[in-house]
Amino acid sequence: xxxxxxxxxxxxxxxxxSRLYALTQDMAKPAVPYGGKYRLIDFPLSNCTNSGIDTxxxxxxxxxxxxxxxxxxxxxxxxxxxxxxxxVLPPYQTSLGASWYEGTANAIYQNxxxxxxxxxxxxxxxxGDHIYKMDYSxxxxxxxxxxxxxxxxxxxxxxxxxxxxxxxxxxxDYRVIEFAEKPQQPKSTLASMGIYVFTWKKLKKYLIENENxxxxxxxxxxxxxxxxxxxxxxxxxxAFEGYWKDVGxxxxxxxANMDLLSPSVxxxxxxxxxxxxxxxxxxxxQYIGETAEVENSMISEGSTIHGKVDFSxxxxxxxxxxxxTVNYSIVMPGTVIKAGAVIEYSIVGEDCVVHENAKVxxxxxxxxxxxxxxxxxIGHNVDIxxxxxxLPKQIISKNV
Amino acid sequence: xxxxxKVLGLIFASMHDSSVIDLxxxxxxxxIPFGGRYRLIDFPLSNMVNSGITEVGVITKSNYGSLLDHLxxxxxxxxxxxxxxxxxxxxxxxxxxxxxRGRLEALNGVWEFINHSDAEYVVMSxxxxxTTIDYKAAIDFHKETDADITVIYGRYAYDSNKNxxxxxxxxxxxxxxxxVMVNPQISGECSISLDMFVIKxxxxxNIVITSVSRNQYDFTKDILQAKKDEFKIMGYxxxxxxxxxxxxxxxxxxxxxxxxxxxxxxxxxxxxxxxxKIRDNxxxxxxxxxxIKNSLIADGCIIEGTVENCVLCRGVKIGKDxxxxxxxxxxxxxxxxxxxxxxxxxxxxxxxxxxxVLTGSKTYPIYIGKNAKI
Numbered sequence: 001x002x003x004x005x006x007x008x009x010x011x012x013x014x015x016x017x018s019r020l021y022a023l024t025q026d027m028a029k030p031a032v033p034y035g036g037k038y039r040l041i042d043f044p045l046s047n048c049t050n051s052g053i054d055t056x057x058x059x060x061x062x063x064x065x066x067x068x069x070x071x072x073x074x075x076x077x078x079x080x081x082x083x084x085x086x087x088v089l090p091p092y093q094t095s096l097g098a099s100w101y102e103g104t105a106n107a108i109y110q111n112x113x114x115x116x117x118x119x120x121x122x123x124x125x126x127x128g129d130h131i132y133k134m135d136y137s138x139x140x141x142x143x144x145x146x147x148x149x150x151x152x153x154x155x156x157x158x159x160x161x162x163x164x165x166x167x168x169x170x171x172x173d174y175r176v177i178e179f180a181e182k183p184q185q186p187k188s189t190l191a192s193m194g195i196y197v198f199t200w201k202k203l204k205k206y207l208i209e210n211e212n213x214x215x216x217x218x219x220x221x222x223x224x225x226x227x228x229x230x231x232x233x234x235x236x237x238x239a240f241e242g243y244w245k246d247v248g249x250x251x252x253x254x255x256a257n258m259d260l261l262s263p264s265v266x267x268x269x270x271x272x273x274x275x276x277x278x279x280x281x282x283x284x285x286q287y288i289g290e291t292a293e294v295e296n297s298m299i300s301e302g303s304t305i306h307g308k309v310d311f312s313x314x315x316x317x318x319x320x321x322x323x324x325t326v327n328y329s330i331v332m333p334g335t336v337i338k339a340g341a342v343i344e345y346s347i348v349g350e351d352c353v354v355h356e357n358a359k360v361x362x363x364x365x366x367x368x369x370x371x372x373x374x375x376x377x378i379g380h381n382v383d384i385x386x387x388x389x390x391l392p393k394q395i396i397s398k399n400v
Numbered sequence: 401x402x403x404x405x406k407v408l409g410l411i412f413a414s415m416h417d418s419s420v421i422d423l424x425x426x427x428x429x430x431x432i433p434f435g436g437r438y439r440l441i442d443f444p445l446s447n448m449v450n451s452g453i454t455e456v457g458v459i460t461k462s463n464y465g466s467l468l469d470h471l472x473x474x475x476x477x478x479x480x481x482x483x484x485x486x487x488x489x490x491x492x493x494x495x496x497x498x499x500x501r502g503r504l505e506a507l508n509g510v511w512e513f514i515n516h517s518d519a520e521y522v523v524m525s526x527x528x529x530x531t532t533i534d535y536k537a538a539i540d541f542h543k544e545t546d547a548d549i550t551v552i553y554g555r556y557a558y559d560s561n562k563n564x565x566x567x568x569x570x571x572x573x574x575x576x577x578x579x580v581m582v583n584p585q586i587s588g589e590c591s592i593s594l595d596m597f598v599i600k601x602x603x604x605x606n607i608v609i610t611s612v613s614r615n616q617y618d619f620t621k622d623i624l625q626a627k628k629d630e631f632k633i634m635g636y637x638x639x640x641x642x643x644x645x646x647x648x649x650x651x652x653x654x655x656x657x658x659x660x661x662x663x664x665x666x667x668x669x670x671x672x673x674x675x676x677k678i679r680d681n682x683x684x685x686x687x688x689x690x691x692i693k694n695s696l697i698a699d700g701c702i703i704e705g706t707v708e709n710c711v712l713c714r715g716v717k718i719g720k721d722x723x724x725x726x727x728x729x730x731x732x733x734x735x736x737x738x739x740x741x742x743x744x745x746x747x748x749x750x751x752x753x754x755x756x757v758l759t760g761s762k763t764y765p766i767y768i769g770k771n772a773k774i
Contacts (some may be wrong), residue, residue, distance in 0.1 A: 269681075270702065280678045284668040285697060285699075287659075294690060295686060298682070299697070300683040324724070
């Protein structure tokens, strides 16, 4: 017996995140650490909980071990429920054979029976690689008020950014007239955030049609939305105001972390009315030692700081030894930065050891040719040997 | 491997409440904040769980609202379980139990719960000791020595001049307890009882029934002292780090001792984590002009000023140009800009307005009560 749910969330977490390279070799993108104590998936999951959505299907495919382990029974997000709760949905075998998820629409198509169990009016489709706090219930209300078939969350971006995103052209009532993927001459600056609310009956129809057409891409942006627009279905844009960051690239992941240290960025992780939940690893409080110098940084539980930390995010259980310097960098869980090592403008993955006097990354001011500058990245479980140098833009996934 | 629930854990959350009366005005000993992100009960509870004890009863007396709130269903300790799990045992668990006067009466009051357990052994602990201990080793010792009661003790610099309260044990060369002195007027390193006991359930049943029928309720006086010749009472030395919270000063010192990395590493062992209720705060955040030295800073803290030799619990805010030294600041305390705070204990939710100066002494820290506004 399944209780009816008004709205079921489907979280697309199968992506490889190939532009995050070294950080996603062994883990799916939504499992990538962020903000000192989070993983990317904490944001959509916490949004669901805070919006009163208690039934979430998480579609996994690529390197799911870390992600599955992290989600567990959903307890950290209050998603261990008698009815609903969080369900990890990997691809599966049927009597007709087995198939991988071929596209975002196909992933939902293959899990229609999961959705049908709850007989929902609406389905909200989410991505697992965006940092934002959003009350989905307001978006569902907006969808209802407009008697919409599909509502797409949009955010106002600059004209320049618009050329890289899916852009919506709307009438004054925010009804979507046109949808263009990465337009050269954008007609508007309303970009799709990859968050869709569908009336389930309608979505089901289009998913089945898309499957029968065998389009090849089986994708929401490429197939479902254009098909619905073509048939004059009621598509509306829901304008979101607030902080939203796509962390699909190493640069944007670094920027999104640095944003947390900027007083002008409105992403509040300390709001007791809208908590961002995460799985806790039961470590003692962070210890800042006698020789430490810490400024404008975030430091998480279980870490030990004896060195200099400036404009940086230090994750749980990391150690910064005396005489080590970390500037404008992200040091992920369990990593040790040894004495004399200098980390600047870098991302250092989980459980790495950066040995004595190694140098990772450089500040942009010290690089003559700006085109040669970029953040340096060290993948997970990598040892950087004593005195080694990692240059800007370098991506290291093996011991050096 | 042994069958599940062979050992029952019993935690007395309210024993010693009177030794830190300021802190227990609105809470039990077990729910006193400690070490930045913990409550004292987290230590015995996590120790039991880490020792494979999956059935734990928590005996409370009064003011237990904060304790119930902290423990919830016990899921943080993995004790939200169909077999065993966490059981909260407030007084009045049966009609004639009433408010208990001592450990034996408390046990009698919850006897039905104890009796219902399949356990063969019972491990009892209070909440005044912050330590990491493996009870499995103590239970093995109890079995090997064929003891009736095993008292877990530690070596400790006891000093009656500092108002220490403790049961000081005399132990013979075979490890048998031959003397128990309550708060003796002495000073020096002694074997003090950590008030943790291992005992067979059936044996415990006998002594509880016999004692209560004679209107005896004090475990120390009526059992440990009175029956030391009759029963085989063995002492098991806990060699690990521990701190005993028996005075306000002791509480203060025990917190600041955690700034000693060696001691901290003995209390927080990777393979035996101390679990606690999760608050889902953001990480600790340090502002542009923050200056932190030798301090424990829990998640959710936002620090703009100077902090030295302090333990800051979760969600503490320290304003710009404020200087906080040698202090224990409990959760959600807000210290305003330009304050100067030295040797102070603030309870939860204290607000200290801009520019205030508060100076205690390391031997006599100022205590500021819960929700106070200065």
